[in-house]
Amino acid sequence: MSIVAPGISGLPPGASAPPSGAAARGVGPLLRGWREQRRVSQLELALRAGSSARHISFVETGRSRPSEEMVLRLAEHLEVPVRERNALLLAAGYAPRYAETPLDDPAMDALREGVERLIQGYEPYPALVMDAMYNVLAANQGIVMLLDGIPDALLVPPLNAMRLTLHPEGMAPRIRNLRAWRGHLLAQLERQIALRRSEPLRALYEEVAAFPVSPDPDPADDEGSLDGVPYFALPMRIEHQGQILSFISSVSTFNTPMDVTVSELAIETFLPADPATAKYLQAKVS
DSSP, X not given: OOOOOTTOSSSXXXXXXXXXXXXXXXXXXXXXXHHHHTTOOHHHHHHHHTSOHHHHHHHHHTSSOOOHHHHHHHHHXXXXXXXXXXXXXXXXXXXXXXXXXXXXXXXXXXXXXXXXXXXXXXXXXXXXXXXXTOBEEEEOHHHHHHTTTOOGGGGSXXXXXXXXXXXXXXXXXXXXXXXXXXXXXXXXXXXXXHHHOOHHHHHHHHHHHTSOOOOOSOGGGGSSEETTEEOSSOOEEEEETTEEEEEEEXXXXXXXXXXXXXXXXXXXXXXXXXXXXXXXXXXXXX
16 A cells, blocks of 8 residues: 555644744743643753753743744754644744655655555564554555455545544454553553644544443453463454454654654554464465
């Protein structure tokens, strides 16, 4: 499945628009909001950024206009997402630093081809690429196999990984340890909401958290062990054609992204948690 790019024009799905009236209010209140959310004192931020608590206070109250370099330095130490760093720069009166290149732009050819080779090379194990809203941009045959039998209504692009997994007509009925896996996914969403302060992500959380949850087919699957052997990480245990498959998932992002689009991409891979799962996939996916 080739990488697609839903919603590329304007803000992509899941992106946080700059706060209304941010430029008029100035950068100070925005920086204060990020600092308070990260639970960092003015003194601690000043020490990290090589400044003074007095200067940080003046910036936050609008008594001092920070340089472009200072805005970026503070944003880095506050772990402000790349998209929101552009919003801070605009509010401070500077031009955005980070481009937002559409995935279908020729400049992204190497990235697209590299990511596609990566997830295809991971076969027969499942792997997919998502944007900031958990919309699936690309997936390999391992993922396609797991989606077999899902109603067409849930497969209309853009596919949403959270919705597909937790919807009562999606993968949820097949997941043997649904309550534990659901808890893991909702906690992951909560962390992303706190990091990005994204209203679209919060709306997605409220939607999927409201899905009904049936009792797990086998309550023992939530007890933290498989056949008496402790898990080294929480697996997703899912039934496929009568076989129980067990996967450990890992999510990767790009190191030090310099583009908004790239900063919001994530690659999720599913590693077999037992020899039986690996053997089954090797026989099924070719």
